Amino acid sequence: MKKLRFGVLSTAKIGREKVIPAIQISERCVVDAIASRKADRAGEVARELGIKRSYGSYEELLEDENIAAVYIPLPNHLHVKWAIKALEAGKHVLCEKPIGMNADDARKLKEESEKYPDLKVMEAFMYRHHPRWKRTIELVQSGRLGDIKAVHSFFAFYNDDPDNYRNNPEQGGGALMDVGCYCISVARMIYGREPDEVSAYSEEDPKFGTDRLTSGLLNFGSGTSVFSCSTQSQHDQYVKIYGTKGALKLDWSFNYDFDKETLLQMSVGDEETVERFAPCNQFSLQADSFAESVLDDKPELISLDDTIGNMEVIDRVRNGG
């Protein structure tokens, strides 16, 4: 079977600990190279993870002709810059979320990508590849829940490490960018459209200058969504979807323990059911979905228009509505 050969730009933790091992166990992808600004570090991680080639600069990796696609887990402010360089080097691009610093950034990437119609670009919202979320969309679209009226979500963790890029506004840190992007993504996905109106309040960390808390209210006309996200809160994640006839509940909605099954709890009137999903690695599913779009020339599951739409709402939330 033909495989999609990945190179990875940077030795970022999410790549090392989650996405690279997941690509390595995927069905249709391999990781052949990794780059770091420090050659030693690239070599060290390559050895640890069993990656054939390592490079001391991102540019060198992009010149590697055996690499067909890059995965970009760099800090947010570097996403679009390196995504564009990768396209220029003829590589497909799987890039961490959020795709850039703002919607202009995302639009710039789309504009550049149109010069390379044979290359695929996808934002790595991994949760959308999980069968629990695919089933959720199916249930919403089936009408089982009636008309959707409210989507509630929360995504937070506690990290006040000043060296973490999440606490650096210049690198695109803050709660909204790091985890609020999921709350917005999921609401837009459920309603299948952009919100008419947006309101939001943020609390800034006085040391870091990032939003350590953002709560938002999105009006989708026929229904609403409310959410909170935080970088300095008791950790938790949940999504609840309320319709006129039924509701869905997804705990640990976005990240979860890959060794455990995940649950989709449904209430329709007084009837309650639970669907169970076998343990699976959503980063592997994401890699295979991207490989399918590249190798079988299919549209990416998450289009750049969807990505731009998400960044536009992030911008509106950042500006308070």
Added chain:
Amino acid sequence: MKKLRFGVLSTAKIGREKVIPAIQISERCVVDAIASRKADRAGEVARELGIKRSYGSYEELLEDENIAAVYIPLPNHLHVKWAIKALEAGKHVLCEKPIGMNADDARKLKEESEKYPDLKVMEAFMYRHHPRWKRTIELVQSGRLGDIKAVHSFFAFYNDDPDNYRNNPEQGGGALMDVGCYCISVARMIYGREPDEVSAYSEEDPKFGTDRLTSGLLNFGSGTSVFSCSTQSQHDQYVKIYGTKGALKLDWSFNYDFDKETLLQMSVGDEETVERFAPCNQFSLQADSFAESVLDDKPELISLDDTIGNMEVIDRVRNGG
């Protein structure tokens, strides 16, 4: 033991089915009379519930000298009118929530009540008398959860009966008034202050002209609250309270099956605990709390200033912020 002798103004369902039986099994209260605009109906309900006296008008009940307090389960637009008449007749007043149609209504009641310093007036937010909520306040105030950053809540049911006063705007119907008042009450209670900023969107029922859905975002400065309430949604109730160090979760937060225990789920870091509360009737606890304030001359658990504060936020939410 001296008991507080109640008369009930109207044969409304919440009184018949929930509050009157609860007062009857309380420790310090009895229900001695009930009034309806129809004498037959009053007599019928009095017989059903074992109430000694019945009256064919509210005025007659207020003239009953053996009655010390009235419980008012009338539709919202009649609350303040009859609360004031009850005060004028020398009765203590326990009145269903929300206290009136708006904050002006609530302020008018407070102004009138100041003419009768020996009479007690309390809004019937029954949930606040439940030990689970008292424990919640204790935990919040103890600092176990750190600083509170987000309070999420939901309260909804499905009722599209055109004859129900909840679907009549002139009687103070709609989701915000009927159940959103709890979401606002609980957020104000947790933060112990009024919100600085309010944003909200409502969806109107085209037939009834009531809000069948309202979602709101409250900014309390150091933290936020988001909520949705609906009269036409899958029924559910929940409250989640997130702090920097821990979180609390209360399912079926406001109304619940009195025969079952209720749970208070707490997470602090990776430690999860569940506190269980024995089955209890919060309407009985409310009656006894009110009796204590009357018979032992103590302040009501819910002051009229608190009630006015809640109505002010309801007004702001109704106006979109």
